Amino acid sequence: MTTAEYALEITNLCKAFGGLAVTKNVSLKVRPGERRLMIGPNGAGKTTLFNQITGDMLPNSGQVKLFGRDITRLRPDQRAHCGLSRTYQIITLFTQDTLEHNVTLGLMGLRRERWQPVRSLASYGDLARESRRILAMVGLEDRASHPVSDIAYGEKRRVELAMALAQKPRLLLLDEPLAGLSSSERTTVKALIAAIPRETAVIMIEHDMDTALDLAETVTLLNYGSVIVDGERDAVIADAKTREVYLGN
Numbered sequence: 001m002t003t004a005e006y007a008l009e010i011t012n013l014c015k016a017f018g019g020l021a022v023t024k025n026v027s028l029k030v031r032p033g034e035r036r037l038m039i040g041p042n043g044a045g046k047t048t049l050f051n052q053i054t055g056d057m058l059p060n061s062g063q064v065k066l067f068g069r070d071i072t073r074l075r076p077d078q079r080a081h082c083g084l085s086r087t088y089q090i091i092t093l094f095t096q097d098t099l100e101h102n103v104t105l106g107l108m109g110l111r112r113e114r115w116q117p118v119r120s121l122a123s124y125g126d127l128a129r130e131s132r133r134i135l136a137m138v139g140l141e142d143r144a145s146h147p148v149s150d151i152a153y154g155e156k157r158r159v160e161l162a163m164a165l166a167q168k169p170r171l172l173l174l175d176e177p178l179a180g181l182s183s184s185e186r187t188t189v190k191a192l193i194a195a196i197p198r199e200t201a202v203i204m205i206e207h208d209m210d211t212a213l214d215l216a217e218t219v220t221l222l223n224y225g226s227v228i229v230d231g232e233r234d235a236v237i238a239d240a241k242t243r244e245v246y247l248g249n
């Protein structure tokens with residue numbers, strides 16, 4: 001593959017907080033449509049790496065390319081415009097307000113970042129329709145007029161995922177999307193993730209090695225800010241270095 005054909009190409013990325021190096025010379029490549037699982041113990045630097053991909057944090061050195069374009073110094077909204085999306089917990093703000101209104105506000109926020117702040121009345125109508133479509137996508141259309149305070153945690157997480165997907169990203173970052181869910185909610189969210197179209201590459205963080213393995217084609221194991229093992233799922237699982245991190249032997 002030439003460099004322009006990768007969905008994501010990270011080269012020698014380094015980030016430190018004060019004296020603490022949290023991203024240590026990380027390089028990795030993700031192909032278009034790939035399902036990549038990023039695993040590693042708590043504090044390994046997984047979320048910090050995501051923040052540097054989205055632009056929420058800037059690296060001290062190194063490069064991030066999205067579909068061949070150097071995005072290392074772009075703002076988060078500029079990266080979103082290049083097809084990058086992540087889930088943000090944006091619908092938990094107005095708990096007394098309806099689910100539909102919250103989704104509409106969330107979409108307004110996302111669109112304002114990506115496009116023009118100038119709004120016409122007709123586009124609000126579009127947003128309301130879009131928010132209904134998103135709620136239907138995750139089976140919550142009948143809850144649209146309920147206050148968010150009535151909506152279960154797992155249902156909110158489903159909506160956030162659907163909102164990210166509504167942006168039709170070419171690369172979607174999911175940071176522990178199954179965390180805190182009941183086992184039935186996990187099954188539902190896993191099915192949603194499994195149904196993400198192939199136009200979208202997915203990188204999913206999980207700290208529990210077994211939870212999301214069945215969704216992954218490739219796995220990157222991060223520990224103390226470094227890539228320890230990286231490759232096809234079965235090869236990473238079988239690797240002695242993976243067992244060392246997870247079993248301590």
Ligand SMILES: Nc1ncnc2c1ncn2[C@@H]1O[C@H](COP(=O)(O)OP(=O)(O)O)[C@@H](O)[C@H]1O
Nearest residue numbers: 017020022040041042043044045046047048049
């Ligand atoms: N904004 C920050 N300022 C200082 N230290 C941070 C900051 N963000 C993360 N860290 C530190 O970086 C390390 C990795 O954190 P994080 O990326 O959240 O790990 P993970 O997501 O793998 O659990 C931790 O030691 C954490 O305390």
Ligand SMILES: [Mg+2]
Nearest residue numbers: 046047048175
């Ligand atoms: Mg994290």
